[in-house]
Amino acid sequence: xxxxxxxxxxxxxxxxxxxxxKMAKQITKADVTVAVMSGxxxxxxxxxxxxxxxxxxxxxxxxxxxxxxxxxxxxVQPAHLFASxxxxxLDSLQIDDFVFGAEHPDWDFNSLxxxxxxxxxxxxxxxxxTYATAFxxxxxxxxxxxxxxxNDILAFGYTKAKLKSKLSxxxxxxxxxxxxxxxxxxDDTSSISSASAIRKAVKNGSAGFESLVPEQTAxxxxxxxxxxxxxxxxxxxRYQLIQAPLNYLAQTYQMSEGLEHRLKQAAQRASDFxxxxxxxxxxxxxxxxxxxxxxxxxxxxxxxxxxxxxKQLYLRILGFNHLGQEYLHQxxxxxxxxxxxxxxxxxxxxxxxxxxxxxxLYEQLSGVEQDMRRRPIIV
Amino acid sequence: xxxxxxxxxxxxxxxxxxxxxKMAKQITKADVTVAVMSGxxxxxxxxxxxxxxxxxxxxxxxxxxxxxxxxxxxxVQPAHLFASxxxxxLDSLQIDDFVFGAEHPDWDFNSLxxxxxxxxxxxxxxxxxTYATAFxxxxxxxxxxxxxxxNDILAFGYTKAKLKSKLSxxxxxxxxxxxxxxxxxxDDTSSISSASAIRKAVKNGSAGFESLVPEQTAxxxxxxxxxxxxxxxxxxxRYQLIQAPLNYLAQTYQMSEGLEHRLKQAAQRASDFxxxxxxxxxxxxxxxxxxxxxxxxxxxxxxxxxxxxxKQLYLRILGFNHLGQEYLHQxxxxxxxxxxxxxxxxxxxxxxxxxxxxxxLYEQLSGVEQDMRRRPIIV
Numbered sequence: 001x002x003x004x005x006x007x008x009x010x011x012x013x014x015x016x017x018x019x020x021x022k023m024a025k026q027i028t029k030a031d032v033t034v035a036v037m038s039g040x041x042x043x044x045x046x047x048x049x050x051x052x053x054x055x056x057x058x059x060x061x062x063x064x065x066x067x068x069x070x071x072x073x074x075x076v077q078p079a080h081l082f083a084s085x086x087x088x089x090l091d092s093l094q095i096d097d098f099v100f101g102a103e104h105p106d107w108d109f110n111s112l113x114x115x116x117x118x119x120x121x122x123x124x125x126x127x128x129x130t131y132a133t134a135f136x137x138x139x140x141x142x143x144x145x146x147x148x149x150x151n152d153i154l155a156f157g158y159t160k161a162k163l164k165s166k167l168s169x170x171x172x173x174x175x176x177x178x179x180x181x182x183x184x185x186x187d188d189t190s191s192i193s194s195a196s197a198i199r200k201a202v203k204n205g206s207a208g209f210e211s212l213v214p215e216q217t218a219x220x221x222x223x224x225x226x227x228x229x230x231x232x233x234x235x236x237x238r239y240q241l242i243q244a245p246l247n248y249l250a251q252t253y254q255m256s257e258g259l260e261h262r263l264k265q266a267a268q269r270a271s272d273f274x275x276x277x278x279x280x281x282x283x284x285x286x287x288x289x290x291x292x293x294x295x296x297x298x299x300x301x302x303x304x305x306x307x308x309x310x311k312q313l314y315l316r317i318l319g320f321n322h323l324g325q326e327y328l329h330q331x332x333x334x335x336x337x338x339x340x341x342x343x344x345x346x347x348x349x350x351x352x353x354x355x356x357x358x359x360x361l362y363e364q365l366s367g368v369e370q371d372m373r374r375r376p377i378i379v
Numbered sequence: 380x381x382x383x384x385x386x387x388x389x390x391x392x393x394x395x396x397x398x399x400x401k402m403a404k405q406i407t408k409a410d411v412t413v414a415v416m417s418g419x420x421x422x423x424x425x426x427x428x429x430x431x432x433x434x435x436x437x438x439x440x441x442x443x444x445x446x447x448x449x450x451x452x453x454x455v456q457p458a459h460l461f462a463s464x465x466x467x468x469l470d471s472l473q474i475d476d477f478v479f480g481a482e483h484p485d486w487d488f489n490s491l492x493x494x495x496x497x498x499x500x501x502x503x504x505x506x507x508x509t510y511a512t513a514f515x516x517x518x519x520x521x522x523x524x525x526x527x528x529x530n531d532i533l534a535f536g537y538t539k540a541k542l543k544s545k546l547s548x549x550x551x552x553x554x555x556x557x558x559x560x561x562x563x564x565x566d567d568t569s570s571i572s573s574a575s576a577i578r579k580a581v582k583n584g585s586a587g588f589e590s591l592v593p594e595q596t597a598x599x600x601x602x603x604x605x606x607x608x609x610x611x612x613x614x615x616x617r618y619q620l621i622q623a624p625l626n627y628l629a630q631t632y633q634m635s636e637g638l639e640h641r642l643k644q645a646a647q648r649a650s651d652f653x654x655x656x657x658x659x660x661x662x663x664x665x666x667x668x669x670x671x672x673x674x675x676x677x678x679x680x681x682x683x684x685x686x687x688x689x690k691q692l693y694l695r696i697l698g699f700n701h702l703g704q705e706y707l708h709q710x711x712x713x714x715x716x717x718x719x720x721x722x723x724x725x726x727x728x729x730x731x732x733x734x735x736x737x738x739x740l741y742e743q744l745s746g747v748e749q750d751m752r753r754r755p756i757i758v
Contacts, residue, residue, distance in 0.1 A: 236618045242739045
């Protein structure tokens with residue numbers, strides 16, 4: 001069986017994702033579709049609008065054959081780490097082709113990646129700018145192209161990861177359709193809107209999002225009582241930043257340059273998340289970067305722990321249909337990393353610890369246990 | 380000026396405390412009354428029904444002249460440590476007399492304390508019982524008396540602390556009147572009920588508590604929107620017990636004998652505090668002991684930090700009237716420990732760190748800042 005891979009957050013799964021899935025099958029003529037999906041937190045470190053099981057069910061309902069969880073240690077990361085983690089997982093799944101959206105699918109991403117070899121090394125303290133800006137200044141200088149849109153940045157990351165690890169998978173960037181990633185307004189003239197526009201409509205109780213999502217998503221979103229976001233996590237974050245000693249916070253993954261002082265002071269003063277972010281934000285760090293560090297601090301993930309976890313790949317199966325099952329059976333004997341279908345006490349405290357803890361944090365918002373006693377969804 | 384000292388939680392201040400205050404003045408003929416009061420958490424590690432500033436105002440309104448905060452590191456402790464911390468503070472305040480309630484004021488507490496010298500050393504693992512039980516078995520053997528009621532236990536603690544530190548303060552146990560400490564029902568035939576009965580009535584919105592408390596307390600209790608308890612702290616406790624590594628939890632003050640494993644497992648399973656306590660409780664530990672360890676874990680107080688803090692006494696002034704001010708002025712030059720009337724950044728991060736953090740935790744329930752920019756109440 002020939003497999004095509006997808007990487008998605010499905011937050012929530014909408015018509016744009018349907019188009020992506022259709023294109024993937026059409027371009028590659030694959031027999032089976034495998035999606036690597038973020039768990040309960042997005043790349044920007046936000047809790048997903050629906051949990052990973054609901055989103056798996058939605059994916060299976062539209063014809064994805066196998067859904068695998070992108071572990072927390074890759075899912076909540078800057079684009080290049082997200083991309084290389086996701087691609088490693090697809091490679092372990094022995095897929096032939098990988099189809100992903102890009103704002104500029106026609107760009108020669110191989111050349112862009114190779115241009116990086118000519119860059120001067122970036123001195124953060126000298127530039128006093130975010131890495132993205134410093135990187136782009138050099139990219140423009142060497143190629144005339146600026147990498148600013150989120151899916152282009154991921155496409156660059158996938159290409160770079162493929163070249164670096166010399167993977168055989170074929171990369172197929174396809175044009176993203178419909179609204180831009182960050183658009184917060186629903187486009188009335190299209191059946192495709194951005195995920196953030198849909199989330200906003202759901203949060204505000206606005207009508208109109210039903211026609212933008214497949215049936216299962218519409219059902220799930222209509223049943224949703226509350227759209228959880230960082231405002232709901234803030235009491236826990238505030239608690240932790242105030243009570244934990246500075247030297248403990250300083251060990252947090254990506255807590256660099258004394259950022260723990262800034263975050264502690266902001267938490268001591270701010271009683272809501274927006275006020276906190278206004279105090280915490282600086283020119284040096286993007287909003288996403290701060291939000292990710294906050295999630296790492298909440299999950300008490302140390303730098304050391306993240307380095308260890310990053311070396312331990314595994315395939316956490318969230319759901320499949322008969323085709324997905326057949327494919328799993330086909331690759332099972334040659335897959336080099338553990339395939340996990342249930343969480344026991346050992347994996348909870350070991351391999352899956354970060355996913356488990358991220359799931360427990362999510363459970364504090366949703367009330368629904370995410371890992372223990374949960375089995376893959378089979379349709 | 381001759382001063383009499385009191386030690387109280389005033390949770391809330393009720394008619395029983397008025398009687399105590401009246402007796403203290405009557406017995407000692409003191410010119411000035413000094414109360415050492417717990418801050419925002421009680422000895423049993425529960426958040427107080429009203430904050431320390433409201434309770435200070437109430438104390439001043441009924442004729443206490445000076446209110447000093449019993450630091451968190453003494454206030455939330457087993458009886459013997461609570462008693463010795465409170466007595467040290469009263470001694471620093473140079474009081475002549477100390478009046479406290481006891482269920483059995485006629486007992487010869489000096490002899491009870493001296494009997495302890497004859498005890499065999501207690502082997503916990505052998506007895507597999509709480510310390511209190513083991514202690515009482517020996518006390519009965521040597522004196523025929525069993526120390527089971529909370530104020531008798533404190534009276535024993537004060538006496539022991541006085542003898543140990545050879546303090547000159549005169550101890551005056553007085554009979555507690557009205558309902559017993561643990562009574563949860565209001566006694567309709569008396570103007571005195573226990574603090575816990577009053578708190579319960581307030582929580583349930585029952586009428587009838589107004590006649591059991593002085594006017595200022597009644598005003599404060601009627602304005603209270605919510606009676607905060609461990610159910611409100613549980614999301615934070617659950618978060619911390621799940622997310623913090625076992626070796627970090629193990630460093631918590633009084634987290635002994637691998638209790639961190641038991642608490643983590645209970646938190647992973649229990650979605651509310653009652654369910655948590657049912658899972659956490661064992662024969663070895665009293666309910667209060669578990670609750671205190673939970674508060675220490677929440678405040679992330681290590682054993683090491685507590686040992687350091689216990690050596691640093693200070694007088695945190697919460698409020699006074701003109702007599703209290705005069706008395707402070709009189710003793711100021713000879714007081715051997717720092718007198719603190721406002722919290723600055725240095726004391727926030729140093730000396731007062733535990734009180735500050737306990738205040739921030741309380742603020743997460745009440746919404747009211749407890750230390751920064753707060754000044755003593757002057758009436």
